[in-house]
Amino acid sequence: MANILCSPSKYVQGAGEMKKLGEYAQKYGKKALVLITESGYKRIEDVLKVGFEGYDIEPVYEYFNRECSKTEINRLVAVMNEKGCDVIIGIGGGKILDTAKAVAYYKEVPVLICPTIASTDAPCSALSVIYTDEGVFEEYLFLPANPNMVLMDTEIIAKSPVRLTVSGMGDALATYFEARACQASEATTCAGGNVTMAAMSLAKLCFDTLMNEGVKAKLALEAGACTKAVEKVIEANTLLSGIGFESGGLAGAHAIHNGFTVLDECHHMYHGEKVAFGTITQLVLEDIPAEELEDIIDWCIELGLPVTLKELGITEVTDEKLMAVATAACAENDTLHNMPFEVTPKTVCAAIKAADAYGRYFLGE
Incomplete structure (x- = not known):
């Protein structure tokens, strides 16, 4: 290919x-x-x-x-x-x-x-x-x-609500991790082929920009200032993430976001807020090192992105709800199957539960 x-x-x-x-x-x-x-x-x-x-x-x-x-x-x-x-x-x-x-x-x-x-x-x-x-x-x-x-x-x-730009960072957070998964599985990307080196470089630059500039940009926007950090984050959210996700590929994070759309409790949340939690869930599925997972969760907490099911609006968590999310995320036509290993509703449901538990732990709940 x-x-x-x-x-x-x-x-x-x-x-x-x-x-x-x-x-x-x-x-x-x-x-x-x-x-x-x-x-x-x-x-x-x-x-x-x-x-x-x-x-x-x-x-x-x-x-x-x-x-x-x-x-x-x-x-x-x-x-x-x-x-x-x-x-x-x-x-x-x-x-x-x-x-x-x-x-x-x-x-x-x-x-x-x-x-x-x-x-x-x-x-x-x-x-x-x-x-x-x-x-x-x-x-x-x-x-x-x-x-x-x-x-x-x-x-x-820059005059739009700060929460929207932060949501964009949540969406862009998934870009590198999904591209990395697609590269490992040799999955077909949205562009219709395998991942290019250019797409991977842009996806990684997107991630690095978010980590280096994200919190600075949020604070600047809250102060009503359009700084270099804000400009860089706007480009990361839009151009770097746009090319990165399309030519790098989608995998777990966006599929899990799609799963959460079946719950009415989540409809008030922005796309990127659900994708951020989906990213954490994908990283749990991948079993990345604890210190890397902690860095991502801490970054989300600093920005105010949701790291728990409660923050997504799900105040009454049941196995039935989470299984409905996991089943929808594993739909045959969705991108969870681009992960470099087999996924099932059962393993996705377990990862959602664990992601929620990690989020509550780092929030001190």
């Missing part, structure tokens, strides 16, 4: 870049469907007006219906047909961006991705995570191409 790496055609990161959106977008079409939430539009309406003013492209704004589901994708395809749009721009968080990518795929038009938060590694990928209308994981939609452009306005992102 070939070694394959893929990436967005263009990645732009800097303060105030959203004010140039029209300049960038006019290279891809004449009429853009701009997908955004109503609250998001109100927040950056003035920036968007400046961004499109004077450029040869017309924006058509459409509010997102909260879920990246087949129902919402089909609705937006119909809107594009009705309005005659020839490019789509997704502005917001992971589910909006995944929806924009899916709509672009079905319409065969370019897509520009403009995150207003750095909470997931979704922006750069040729992948959309499809959920049911109720928010339960349904499937991965693998796309034939990455976004035409990813635009990160760090001025906007």
Whole structure:
């Protein structure tokens, strides 16, 4: 099997870049469907007006219906047909961006991705995570191409709730460990081949950046400052993790996240928060040395990422609930089987219990 790496055609990161959106977008079409939430539009309406003013492209704004589901994708395809749009721009968080990518795929038009938060590694990928209308994981939609452009306005992102950027660090935490597992098992990555050296290097750089800059970035954001550490973490959460997970591969952490979506108690938690706990669970499955596991758990605690089931919202833990999570995580079409050893619902359930116990121990509970 070939070694394959893929990436967005263009990645732009800097303060105030959203004010140039029209300049960038006019290279891809004449009429853009701009997908955004109503609250998001109100927040950056003035920036968007400046961004499109004077450029040869017309924006058509459409509010997102909260879920990246087949129902919402089909609705937006119909809107594009009705309005005659020839490019789509997704502005917001992971589910909006995944929806924009899916709509672009079905319409065969370019897509520009403009995150207003750095909470997931979704922006750069040729992948959309499809959920049911109720928010339960349904499937991965693998796309034939990455976004035409990813635009990160760090001025906007730095003003977003700190918890969202921390959640992005939780998502990015999984990147290196899942890529390492896929390399060991020679699993097929989301890019359709084996792991490249470049992807492994980017995944490791992602991990090292999180460890070195993560806590500094959180403290800076809490102080309202966009520092070099913040800029580095935004790149780690988005570009390094995006290329790293896609061309490095997914394994245990994201599959275990998907398992937790079957529990209503966890629906209020962000994607990266569940992935962080999934990463700890994967590391328990791998039986990594105790000091390495302690370092990861301590880092999560410093950032405020969940290390126990209680922190995930599961106040009444039962074997039935954990087995339901483990069974869903081991679904035939999910990525837990990319681990370099056999996994079963029973071993995953045991790892979840142990991960929770370690988290409680290090929290002093």
